[in-house]
Amino acid sequence: MATPLLEIKDLHARVQDKEIIKGLNLTINRGEIHALMGPNGAGKSSLSYVLCGKDGYEVTSGTILFKGQDLLSMPAEERARNGLFLSMQSPVEIPGVIVSNFLKQSLNSVLKHRKQEELDTINFMKLLRSEAEKLGIKPEFLKRFVNVGFSGGEKKRFETLQMSLLKPDFCILDEIDSGLDVDALKIVAEGVNSLHTQDNAFLVITHYQRLLEDIVPDIVHIFADGKIIKTGDKSLAAQIEKSGYASFLTKDKQ
Amino acid sequence: MNDLPLIQNANMFLSDRPSVYAFRQQSLLSLTKKGYPTLKSEAWKYTDIRPILNQKLTLEHNDLCNHCHCQTEKDDSFALNIFFCNGKLHIEDFNTPPGLNITPLPLALYNKEYTSYIGHAYDADKHPFAALNGFYLEEGLCICVEKAAKIAKPLTINYNAHSPDGRQIHLHNIFIIEKGADIEIVENYTADSDATYFNNIVNEIYIKEGGKLNHYIIQKESHSAYHIALNAAKIQKSGTYHQYYKASGAKISRHENLINLEGPSANAEIYAAYTAKKECLNDITTNINHLSQNTTSSQYVKGVLEENSSAVFQGKIHIAPHADKTCGTQLHKALYLNDNANLNCKPELEIFADDVKCSHGASCGEINKDQLFYLISRGISKKEAIKILTEAHLNEIFALIPNEKIQNKYFY
Numbered sequence: 001m002a003t004p005l006l007e008i009k010d011l012h013a014r015v016q017d018k019e020i021i022k023g024l025n026l027t028i029n030r031g032e033i034h035a036l037m038g039p040n041g042a043g044k045s046s047l048s049y050v051l052c053g054k055d056g057y058e059v060t061s062g063t064i065l066f067k068g069q070d071l072l073s074m075p076a077e078e079r080a081r082n083g084l085f086l087s088m089q090s091p092v093e094i095p096g097v098i099v100s101n102f103l104k105q106s107l108n109s110v111l112k113h114r115k116q117e118e119l120d121t122i123n124f125m126k127l128l129r130s131e132a133e134k135l136g137i138k139p140e141f142l143k144r145f146v147n148v149g150f151s152g153g154e155k156k157r158f159e160t161l162q163m164s165l166l167k168p169d170f171c172i173l174d175e176i177d178s179g180l181d182v183d184a185l186k187i188v189a190e191g192v193n194s195l196h197t198q199d200n201a202f203l204v205i206t207h208y209q210r211l212l213e214d215i216v217p218d219i220v221h222i223f224a225d226g227k228i229i230k231t232g233d234k235s236l237a238a239q240i241e242k243s244g245y246a247s248f249l250t251k252d253k254q
Numbered sequence: 255m256n257d258l259p260l261i262q263n264a265n266m267f268l269s270d271r272p273s274v275y276a277f278r279q280q281s282l283l284s285l286t287k288k289g290y291p292t293l294k295s296e297a298w299k300y301t302d303i304r305p306i307l308n309q310k311l312t313l314e315h316n317d318l319c320n321h322c323h324c325q326t327e328k329d330d331s332f333a334l335n336i337f338f339c340n341g342k343l344h345i346e347d348f349n350t351p352p353g354l355n356i357t358p359l360p361l362a363l364y365n366k367e368y369t370s371y372i373g374h375a376y377d378a379d380k381h382p383f384a385a386l387n388g389f390y391l392e393e394g395l396c397i398c399v400e401k402a403a404k405i406a407k408p409l410t411i412n413y414n415a416h417s418p419d420g421r422q423i424h425l426h427n428i429f430i431i432e433k434g435a436d437i438e439i440v441e442n443y444t445a446d447s448d449a450t451y452f453n454n455i456v457n458e459i460y461i462k463e464g465g466k467l468n469h470y471i472i473q474k475e476s477h478s479a480y481h482i483a484l485n486a487a488k489i490q491k492s493g494t495y496h497q498y499y500k501a502s503g504a505k506i507s508r509h510e511n512l513i514n515l516e517g518p519s520a521n522a523e524i525y526a527a528y529t530a531k532k533e534c535l536n537d538i539t540t541n542i543n544h545l546s547q548n549t550t551s552s553q554y555v556k557g558v559l560e561e562n563s564s565a566v567f568q569g570k571i572h573i574a575p576h577a578d579k580t581c582g583t584q585l586h587k588a589l590y591l592n593d594n595a596n597l598n599c600k601p602e603l604e605i606f607a608d609d610v611k612c613s614h615g616a617s618c619g620e621i622n623k624d625q626l627f628y629l630i631s632r633g634i635s636k637k638e639a640i641k642i643l644t645e646a647h648l649n650e651i652f653a654l655i656p657n658e659k660i661q662n663k664y665f666y
Contacts, residue, residue, distance in 0.1 A: 054627050080633040088631075092624040096646025096653070105642070106632035113633070145646075146628075162632065 003068045005030045005170055005201050011062035013050045020046040022226030024062070028170070031198040035212055035237060036205045038223035039245045044205045045089055047223070048172045052086045053079050067169065081113035083169035087159040087176055089205075094146040099158070100128060102146050107165050131164045135191050152179025153187075160191040171195075172203045177211040189214030209241040222248050258286060259307035260386055260422055260452075267389060274363050274391060277373055281388025284378035291382055300566040300598040301508055301537045306480045311422040311452050313390070314340060332659055333410040333440065340416055341393055341423030341453075353403025354437070355396075359426060362396035371396075371428050375458040375486035376512055383482045383508075387424045387456045394426040399435035399465070408438040408470075408660060415445035415453070415476060422452040429457060431465035431493070438468040438657060442664065445476035445503065455483040461493035463517065468496045468656065472664045475503035477531060482508045491517030491546075498655050499526040500648075500665055501536055508537040515542070515549035515580075525655075526555040527648035530563035530595070537566035544573040544580040544610075553584045556651050558644050559595035570602040571612060578609040588618040589647045591640070 006028040013021040020043045028034055038044050050057045051064070053076035064071040071079060094102075108118040119127065129139060135157050147155055156176050163171055173192065177185055192215050196202060204215055212220070212234060220236040221228045222245070230236065230248055240248070267278050290307060291298035336356070337344040348356045362368040378385040399405060413425070431437060443453065453475060461467055475481045481504040487495050501507055513522045522542060530536040542551045557565050571582040588597050601614035621643050629639035655661040 052627075052631050054631075055623065075636075076627070076630045077633055077635050077639075080631050086631055088628070092622070092628050094625045094628065094643070094646060096649035097629075097642055098649075102629070102632075102642070105634055105638065106629075109633040109635065109638075166633070 002029070004028060004065070005067060007065040009063045011050070011064065012060045013046070014058055014060055015046065015056055019060075020057075020226055021050060024227050026221070026228060028201050028203065030169070030201055032219065033196065033202045033204060033215065033217045035217035035220045035234075036203055036223050037207065037220060037237060037240055039249070040207070042224045043226045044223055045174055048086050048174045048205065051079075051172060052076060052084060077109070078113075080168075081110050085163055085166060085168035085171045087156070087163065087171060087173045089174040089178060091147045091155050091159060093148045095148050097146045099144055099146055100125065100142040103128060103162065103165060106162070110166050128165070132161055134194075135161055135164070136187055137161060153181065153184030156180055156184065156188045157191070160188050160195075163195055164191065169200050170203070171200070172205065173215075174205045175207070176204070177206055177208065185211065186214065209237040212237045224249055259290065260311060261285075261389065262313055271363065273369055278389050278391055281373070281378050281385045281391070285382055285385040285389065288379055288382055288385070297380075297539065297568070300564075300568075300600075301506065301535060303506065305506065306452055306482075309420070309450065309452070309480075311420055314342075314418065314421050314423075332663070333408040336395065336409070336411045338393070338411070338413045338425065340414070340418040340421065341425055343393060343395070351405060351407065353400045353435070354405050354409070355398040355400070356409075357396045357398075359394035359396060359428075360392065362428070363391075368396045368398075368428060371430060371458060371460060372426075373458075375460065375488050375514075376456070376484060381484055381510075381512075383454055384456045384484045384486075387426055387454050390424040391426055393424065394428070396428040396430070397439070398430040399432055399437045401432040402434040403432070404435070405437040408440050408657065410440040410442060413441065413443045413453070415443075415447075415449060415451060415479065417447045417449050418451040419449040420451065422454065424454045425456070427455070427457045429459045429467065431459075431461045431467050433462045434464045435462070436466040438470070438660070440470040440660060440664065441472070443471075443473045443475050443481065443503070445474065445479060448476050448478050450478040451476070452480040453482070455481075457483070457485045459485060459487035459495065461487065461489045461495055463491045463493060465490070466494040469498070470655070470660055470664065471497065471499045471509075473499070473501040473503050473507060473509070475507070477503060477505060477534060479504050480506045484510045484512065486512040487522070488514045488516055489520040489522060492519045493517065493521070495522045497522075497524045497526075498651075498665070499524070499528075499538075500652070501526070501528040501538075502531065504534065504536075506535045506537075508539065511540040511542075513540070513542045513551070515544050515551065516546060518546045519548045519550075520546065521549065522551045524553040524555070525651050526553075527557070527651040528555075528565065529558045529644075529648070530560060530565040532560045533562050535564040535566070537568075539566070539568040541570045542572070542582060544571070544577045544582060546577055548579045549577060550581045552582070554651065554654075555586045556648055557586070557588045557597075558647060559588060559590050559592070559597060561592035562594050564596040564598075566598045567616075568600045568602070569614065570604065571614075572604040573607050573610050573612065575606040577607045580607065581611040583612070584614040586616045587647075589644065590618060590620050591644065
């Protein structure tokens with residue numbers, strides 16, 4: 001059997017003194033879309049930060065293999081260059097950094113790592129404009145400062161644009177539906193679906209089943225109190241929508 | 255008299271034409287009377303200039319620079335370029351557009367029309383280095399934009415330091431913007447070595463009714479050099495002075511603006527971005543005097559402090575009695591890259607009128623960790639991400655530059 005894309009075993013992690021991940025097991029193969037659903041404060045975003053190596057998120061025990069390699073020994077930038085991408089829930093505004101310059105630097109550091117030829121400005125701009133157009137992003141947008149004054153929809157579309165440029169193997173979409181109206185959600189979901197191939201995988205983090213109608217998962221996990229408490233197919237999401245998380249949480253406690 | 259640091263060959267400089275002689279003598283008297291500033295002088299309390307005085311810097315007597323290649327970058331399609339090398343002007347025919355007169359200072363000193371402007375924009379008693387500059391009054395330019403002339407191409411003055419080790423250089427420029435005239439002037443200070451020298455500059459700026467000057471200054475002196483500059487401006491009714499300043503050079507850099515808003519609705523805006531390099535000091539001191547009604551000013555300064563660097567920001571807004579309906583704002587934001595950096599920030603508001611709007615603010619902080627993570631999580635190395643965020647901090651200032659060509663060539 002092929003090596004799983006991502007294999008997390010008995011992961012424990014903390015922020016300062018607070019334990020946030022308490023024995024998580026998760027295996028994701030290429031070609032799969034997983035959904036991670038759970039109530040507020042369950043530690044979903046924390047899990048994504050642990051995976052991406054954000055400072056302050058400390059793994060106390062357990063292992064994570066990404067493409068068969070020890071992910072935890074890699075610094076954050078190397079994880080990204082190796083094909084891990086986090087679409088953030090609330091992407092931070094960076095005044096003074098122009099979208100196109102940032103994307104060029106990001107893409108070239110990834111290409112360099114893959115031992116592919118880096119793009120000069122002309123070729124990069126050509127690629128950027130065509131990818132942007134597919135997502136309905138206007139050229140003026142590319143001259144703006146990163147995330148500054150972006151609407152909710154623009155922010156998420158911009159995250160999707162980055163995915164389409166960097167072509168990561170594994171994408172974590174942390175509440176990509178938050179702050180989006182129905183139309184914006186559709187555009188982003190279409191963008192994500194068009195990027196999905198048999199070679200990559202997605203972990204979709206969300207509160208709501210609504211998103212999962214547009215980005216259809218193969219596997220749904222319910223995540224609460226730092227670990228996965230139930231795994232099923234997409235019907236699990238519908239069940240949550242109907243009866244809420246409470247029923248699963250009580251069952252777990254019993 | 256010769257015992258005063260940096261003063262040499264006094265007799266030679268005091269035996270010139272009477273008008274020049276009188277001005278030089280007056281300047282020397284001011285300096286002798288007041289002396290150089292110390293840390294006890296309020297305006298200089300954070301900037302210790304003793305290293306400059308202790309250097310035993312000498313004057314250079316060569317008249318021309320023949321040996322350097324400082325004009326290699328000459329590109330007159332974009333701007334009209336003038337070159338100084340080690341404080342000496344490259345004499346050439348200036349291909350000036352109609353309405354613009356450029357006269358080398360030694361010639362301007364013979365022209366009564368111009369001499370009346372010299373030393374008029376500042377008080378030598380209060381500006382010791384301008385007094386020193388006045389004593390050595392010799393090199394510089396007198397730039398006059400005629401009434402209602404709109405000069406389309408920017409005028410770039412390039413000051414190249416071509417290994418002027420151990421020298422002191424004094425330049426004195428006069429900018430006269432006549433009624434309704436409009437020009438953009440770029441001053442570009444560069445060095446081609448890590449020489450120790452002292453560049454002492456005075457710009458006297460006269461903006462007449464409705465005149466407009468966009469003044470761009472890029473200071474990239476050697477990191478062993480000393481750079482002291484005074485921009486003294488007098489702005490008449492509805493005149494506009496906008497200054498965009500970028501500094502990253504010099505061991506000790508003092509950039510001082512003295513701006514008098516003399517006529518109603520006169521306006522001055524200062525946008526500055528500096529990087530205080532390791533073991534260097536960067537001082538920006540601004541005095542804005544609102545002397546008439548409806549005058550407006552704003553100052554926005556952003557800085558980056560590297561390890562073991564120091565920075566000073568002193569911003570004073572003075573509003574004279576009856577200068578009502580005026581508005582003066584001031585903001586300074588600093589970014590520390592290391593805990594071992596020292597910032598002294600001194601805002602001063604002096605308000606003698608009732609109906610005014612004034613504000614000041616200062617902040618300092620470290621690199622934002624969320625922004626850093628965002629960049630790193632996109633594959634950019636930590637070192638590169640810090641560089642991007644540092645530049646971004648300053649880019650907010652550069653983004654305000656109205657001339658895109660100047661912005662791209664000199665600021666980004």
